[in-house]
Amino acid sequence: MALFTFLVEDNRTIRENLIPALEDLAGVQVVGCAETEAATIEWLAAHADEWQLLIVDLFLKEGSGLGVLRSCARRAPQQRAVVLSNYVNADIRSRCKALGADAVFDKSRDLEAFFDYCNSDAAPTGST
Structure with missing residues (x-):
């Protein structure tokens, strides 16, 4: 069964490459996208x-992924929010987790772990 996913990414090239990769490698069905x-x-x-899964970049055309995380902190228990960004360090990881991120992945280093997380149906035990 597909994991219904909403993607928050303002870079069109990344969206155009990430969506088919998610569908092929993780059985994800992207139900929508936003840039802000x-x-x-x-x-x-x-x-x-x-x-079921919210994938959030931190830097957006307007606002930030941190605001998105803050807004969905009271989501249903089966819904997961993960950060996928180029700007992950210990401070950002800590801030994202404090705002309710289930996992935080660096686009340049953690793509395999990110896809593994998606394939695990975004289970809490798969978070990094």
Whole structure:
């Protein structure tokens, strides 16, 4: 069964490459995308029960992934939010976790772990 996923990524090239990779390598079905914090928050509010995995980049066209994490802190227990960014360090990882991220992955170093996480149905035990 597909993992219904919402992708928050403002880089079109990354989206165009990541979506097919997610579908092929992780059995993910991307149900929507947004480029800004506000558009993401609006979509999540209107579709609260229609996603299982939220993939969030930190730097967006407007707002930030941190604001997105803050906005979905009270999501359902089966819904997971993960950060996939080029800007991951110990401080960012800690801030993301404090805001409710289930896992944090670096785009340049952690893609294999990220896909493994998605393949584990985004189980909490798969978080980094």
